[in-house]
Amino acid sequence: MTFFLSTADAGFEADFAALLGMKREEAEDVDQAVAAIIADVRARGDAAVLELTARFDRMALTADRLAFSPAEIEAEIAKVSPEDRAALELAAERIRAYHARQLPEDASWTDAAGATLGWRWTPVSAAGLYVPGGLASYPSSVLMNAIPAKVAGVERLVVTCPTPGGVVNPLVLLAARIAGVDTVYRVGGAQAIAALAYGTATIAPVDKITGPGNAYVAAAKRRVFGRVGIDMIAGPSEVLVIADGDNDADWVALDLLSQAEHDESAQAILITTDAAFGQAVAAAVAKRLETLERRAIAGASWRDNGAVIVVRDLDEAAALANRIAAEHLEIMVDDPEALAAKIPHAGAIFLGAWTPEAIGDYVGGPNHVLPTARSARFSSGLNVLDFMKKTTMARMTPEALRAIGPSAERLAVSESLQAHGLSVRARLDRLNDR
Amino acid sequence: MTFFLSTADAGFEADFAALLGMKREEAEDVDQAVAAIIADVRARGDAAVLELTARFDRMALTADRLAFSPAEIEAEIAKVSPEDRAALELAAERIRAYHARQLPEDASWTDAAGATLGWRWTPVSAAGLYVPGGLASYPSSVLMNAIPAKVAGVERLVVTCPTPGGVVNPLVLLAARIAGVDTVYRVGGAQAIAALAYGTATIAPVDKITGPGNAYVAAAKRRVFGRVGIDMIAGPSEVLVIADGDNDADWVALDLLSQAEHDESAQAILITTDAAFGQAVAAAVAKRLETLERRAIAGASWRDNGAVIVVRDLDEAAALANRIAAEHLEIMVDDPEALAAKIPHAGAIFLGAWTPEAIGDYVGGPNHVLPTARSARFSSGLNVLDFMKKTTMARMTPEALRAIGPSAERLAVSESLQAHGLSVRARLDRLNDR
Structure with a gap:
């Protein structure tokens, strides 16, 4: 059941350590299967990709149909409502504007010894973006992965997306179009990652692969790392909300449920200085769960991984937040900037009660591909530099x-x-x- | 034998592809052994580390002697000559000055919608640097790994270095002292990586692990990636020299041999517009090999992996250089900057005949930890950002x-x-x- 902890309790440290150490996702041991798939694609190229697609996605394709044709893309995106299109375009524009500021500068100087030193940033030539099929096929993720690549100046940008039984999300194709993706291949799983890394007759190899995926995709990315660059191995999503008692319990409950509804392994944690407010949020979560469409998933996540932690003051909150190193951190207190300054370890910070994390998922501007599982201690969300590299220069x-x-x-x-x-x-x- | 290719030859493309595709290093299959070592260190902590150190390094230690004591360090570094110390200090100062310019800036702005957006860079809290023992125990690498971490603001910086039979390189300890390393542990191999990633009673866990190592260390880094950050999986070293005929063949030969002497798997390639000069360089290499201390290693590298490629013009040279994406690229032509501008894919570029790559290994200022095996297509040399992470902010x-x-x-x-x-x-x- 949902954890209720208080730093005033004698057993707090042990309970908090248990919460931190929780294994929320069983690592499926798919590595051997993935190794075989990669070897097969390397050896047989398109033939292997087509066979694996027939087997896993029940799709009888030919090599010339691996990529969506312009006509197919037109037909699919014609199905998108003008309102959805406008929302995607607003999101794209804001994401582009934010990421454009991340473009790094070259440098060159001559030092006292007379040596001219510096560096130069250049984009990777080609990038591949993995987009999951089915339920987790999010058009917003297409924008979040593809736009930084385009801003970086990547010349060739392709998407692979499985289309089990031929089903594709028109919004994914529209997002790819808006973001400037060159080609979308209807292939998924480890075979897609192998094709992107090693190339086939139809799918040219890329230099960098980003994007989320299931256990097979994650294992394949880990295996091809070094041959190509990868972004990160993403785990289940997390949110940490730090809120004082002067907040709307229902807002906080909805913010917690925004993470919980992603996945049973997702984790939503509230840290509050006000025990009664903590109880009110828990009650509001329970009430919202009664009617939420994804209540089975969100309910399991909240029950198994959710937590309410009562602290004595905001300094305690900051100390715990740094140990959690959350992917998403909402700060709903009087001076959120002051508290944020004490929390170096977080993927993305949302300041104040008017900034629900869902804004960051779509239209805020910052990236929603963020470090999970405490990796914000050492890594950053996806950004323009992920699609660039620096060459040092000396003369x-x-x-x-x-x-x-x-x-x-x-x-x-x-x-x-x-x-x-x-x-x-x-x-x-x-x-x-x- | 050393490859001699010319773009004018009919079979060039096939030969060049073969050169690019060459597997220079057999991947030792040590993954299962490494998995067992990591599990053992996680389960038994110090006890496992001590047992493994006794077995692999023939060192009977106790937990309280895992770290070098201040007195031991003093005694060792007292052995260093004043000249060596001065050289190390000059190198440290220049590396520090170069990397200080890499410190990134935070940003914050308010956009037309009224949203305040930005990001903030912060250092990782703790970093661990792996330093190999024995022949490959390079004090310069200690500086190259530790100084960017210190410049980034890393609070706790530790080194692990195996000391087989108790032997340690005093220069390594001095370099660690100069760079500001807090603690040096005499432990190596996968057990050191496991201890750094998961912690033991004596060795506190870190957030980021960098530094080169053997196949066990590389496999361990790949396995703990995600739990902690890692720098890269380094392969054997490479240099590509692009030189016109107006150069000293002996200088170029020595530059090629500087890579070749690292390792039999190292690769040194000359691209030249002047076939006669290419022959002269090959002759100079052969002559220098007669007397070189490490002629067995350098000779094998040159024989098995070396290449001289004759091109018709510098545009051809640039195109080939981009496909090679060399770790080190020396450009010895009339206008080296102009040619460099056409070669985005390289780890570090050395401009002009007066900039041998060895300068970059020690005292140039830029880092010598660089992407190998064509990974300069998508990754950068070690730099200050490797020890920092970016948190996005939105209000x-x-x-x-x-x-x-x-x-x-x-x-x-x-x-x-x-x-x-x-x-x-x-x-x-x-x-x-x-």
């Missing part, structure tokens, strides 16, 4: 080499790397001959 | 929510995420009631 003058070369030579010798030292020495000798 | 006003909330609600409904929509709707209704 010595003869004078610069004369100034710092001898130290390089000395260190090379100390590391028993003679040729390193000689490559510097040969040049220094030339200078001395002058 | 809506009631007016901002009124402007963009309805689109969020609409998209939530289209994705069948009712609670998401309700969390926005409840707030919009309050506004309408006003």
Whole structure:
């Protein structure tokens, strides 16, 4: 059942540690199956992709039908209502504006020794975005993955999305169109990841793969990491709300349920300075669960993983929040910025009662692909830099080499790397001959 | 034998593809052994670490001796010559100055809808740096890993380094001291990575692990990825030199051998517009190999993986260089900056004949931990951002929510995420009631 903890309780530390250590998702052991699928796609290319698609998605395709044709895309997106289209376009515009500010700057300077140093950022040439099929096929995720890639300047951007039994979400195709995706392939699972990483006759290989997926997709991404770049291995979603008693319990309940409805493994936690408010939120959750469409999922998530933690003050709240390192953090207190400044470890922060996390999922502007499972301790949400890389640059003058070369030579010798030292020495000798 | 290719040859494309596709390193299948070691350290903590250290490093330690004591460190670094110390300090100072410029800026702005958006960069709290023992125990790598972490603001920085039979490199301890490392543990292998990721009674867990290692270390890093952040899975080193005929063949030969002497799997490639110069370089390599201390290693690398490629012009050189996406790229032509601008895919670029790659290994300033095996297509060398993460921030006003909330609600409904929509709707209704 939902955890009710209070930092004033004697057993708090043990209970909190148990909450933190909870394994919310059983890792399915699919690694061997995935290894075989990847090997098959590497060996047989399109033939393997087509066979696996027939088997897993019940789709008899041919290679020339792996990609949606322009006519198919037109026919699908014609089904989208003008209102849905307008909402997607607003979201795209806001996401684009936010991410455009993330474009990094190159640098170049000459230092006292006369060395010219710097770096240069460039985009990856090609990126592949995995979009799940069925229930978890979210058009908003297409925007959140594809737009940063386009902002970065990625030249070729493709989507793979399984279409079990031929079913596709028209909004996904529209989102891909709005975001500037070049090609959408109707293929999913580990076979899609393998095709993106190694290429087939039909699907050209990419340099970076992003996007969420099931256990097979996650295992495949982990396996191809190194051959291509990947974004992250995403776990179930989480929200942490820090709220004082001066809030609407129903709003907080709905914010908690916004995470809970994603997945039975999702986790929603409330930290509050007001025990009575904590009880009121729990009651509001129970009431909303009576009528919520996804009450089975949201109810299981809240029951198994949900928590209400009562703290003595906001400093305690900040300390716990840093240990939780939540994917989403809502701060609903008097001066939310001041509290946020004490919480370095969070994926995305939503400040004040008028900023429900759902705004961030769609139209806020920041990315909704965020680090889960405490990985906000060391990683960031998806951003433009994920689709770029930095090349360092250095240019010595003869004078610069004369100034710092001898130290390089000395260190090379100390590391028993003679040729390193000689490559510097040969040049220094030339200078001395002058 | 060393590859000699020319773009003018009919079979060039096939030969070049073969060169690119070469598997230079047999992946040792150590994954099962590593899984067992990690499980053992998780289950038994220090006891497992000590047993494994006794077995693999022939070191009978106790938990209180896992870390070097201040007195031990003093005694070791007293052995370092003043000249070596001065060289290390110069290198540290230059690396620090370069990386200090990489510190990113926070951002915050208010957009037309009234939403305040932005992001904030913060360092990881604790980082662990793996330093190999024995021959590959490079003090320069300690600086290259530790200094970016310190510049980022990492609070706790530890090193693990195996000391087989008790042997330690005093320069490694001095480099750790100079870079500001807090603690050095004499433990290595997968057990060190497991201890850093999961913690033991003696070794507190960290958030990020960087540093090179053998196949066991690489497999362990891949396994703990997600629990903690890791830098990259490094492969054997590579250099690509692009040089016209107006160069000193011996300098180029020494630059090629600087990579070749690292490892039999290392790869050194020359691309030149001048076939005769290519032959002269090959001859100079052969001559230098006669006397080089590490001629067995460097000779095997050059013989098995080395290549000289003759191109018709520098545009061809750039196109090939982008396909190779070399870890290190030296450009020794008339206008090296102009050619560099055509080569987005490289880890680090060294411009002009006076910039041997060895400068970058030690004292240039840029990092020498760089993407290998063509991963410069999608990843960067180690830098300050590797030890930081970005938290996105958003704050809506009631007016901002009124402007963009309805689109969020609409998209939530289209994705069948009712609670998401309700969390926005409840707030919009309050506004309408006003």
